[in-house]
Amino acid sequence: MNVFDALSxxxxxxxxxxxxAISTAEVLExxxxxxxxxxxxxxxHTRYLVVTDQAAKETLKDIAYGQQKVADAPVVILVLxxxxxxxxxxxxxxxxxxxGIYNEGVRDYFVSAVNGAYGDNKAAAHDEALRSASMATMNLMTAAAGKGMATGPMIGFDTAKAKEVFNIGERYSxxxxxxxxxxxEGNWPRKPRLAASEVTVLDGRPGKLHDLSN
Ligand SMILES: Cc1cc2nc3c(=O)[nH]c(=O)nc-3n(C[C@H](O)[C@H](O)[C@H](O)COP(=O)(O)O)c2cc1C
Structure with a gap:
């Protein structure tokens, strides 16, 4: 399947x-x-805790307020x-x-830049990690769709409990x-989307008022 079909x-x-079932090799791919x-x-920043054991998925289902799909899906991935x-x-x-992409000087710049950006700024580090994990999650779901597999992103669960029960370290959100x-069978088709034209301001310019100004 091409990427446009996978996305839509x-x-x-x-x-x-x-x-x-889905094999470990497929999950890793x-x-x-x-x-x-x-x-x-x-x-x-993204890490993945993969849960496939049925009893472990049942535990995760309880943590997800009883959402049955957590126990039914052969694989559940906690994206950290x-x-x-x-x-x-x-x-x-x-x-x-x-x-061979860049030299040691560029390497050292990157190391010092990330320490400057996140070393003393926990809020920035938190936001950046979550942003990056969200992008990785979308890639994961698009790749799965491309292979004819199905996914469901979820935040309807007790994240603190999931961390505690699955021994996830403090540093991970x-x-x-x-x-x-x-x-x-029985799943809903794609739900309607707002058209890009309904949610987009074209030709933004300094000082110009538009639909997103209020
Ligand atoms: C961050 C996030 C959290 C979500 N949490 C849940 C959830 O806990 N349970 C659920 O059934 N769906 C959950 N969803 C799925 C959304 O309801 C779904 O993506 C949305 O209704 C659009 O439908 P579609 O993905 O089928 O196009 C979540 C989606 C996102 C992006």
Whole structure:
């Protein structure tokens, strides 16, 4: 499926085929596509906790206020945003040097820039990690749609409880949960969207008033 079809055919699925599994290799392939998403300074803040054990999914379903799809989907992914992701920058930036993309001077600039931007600014680090995790999640869902799989992004769960029960460290914010599998019959079709023309101001200019001014 091409990317345009994947984007327009993806829906949030409520009813999963409980008989159709997804392999670990398939999950990792989708997460590699998620990893292609852009991140601030290429920090790559996103981490993934994959839950496939049925009893573990039942526990997660309780944490998600009983949403049945969490137990039905063969795979549930907790998408985590590492608020201290920038601390890994020396390693990440070195990989760009090793790949021959930039030199040591650029590497050192990146390391110092991320420390300056996030080292003493927890709010900025939190926002940036969540932004990046959201982009990775969209990549994940688009890649799954491209392969004929179904997903559902979810935040209707007790994130603090999920962290506690699944032993997720303090430094990680739970950005989202994504159910993954194959759809069965009975799901809603794509819900109507506001057209781009209804939500867009074209030709913004300094001082010009427009629909988004109030
Ligand atoms: C951040 C986020 C959180 C969501 N949380 C839930 C959820 O907890 N339960 C649920 O059934 N759907 C959840 N959804 C799915 C939305 O309801 C769905 O994306 C929206 O209605 C549009 O439908 P579509 O994705 O099928 O196009 C969530 C979506 C997003 C982006």
């Amino acid at each position: 055919q993806r829906t949030s699925v409520n009813y999963f085929d409980t008989e159709r 989708l997460l590699d596509y998620a990893q292609h998403a852009p991140t601030a300074f290429n920090i790559q 945003a590492d608020e201290q992701g920038h601390e890994r920058m020396p390693d990440i930036a070195q990989r760009g040097v090793d790949a 739970v950005a989202m949960m994504v159910t993954l599998g194959y759809a069965k």
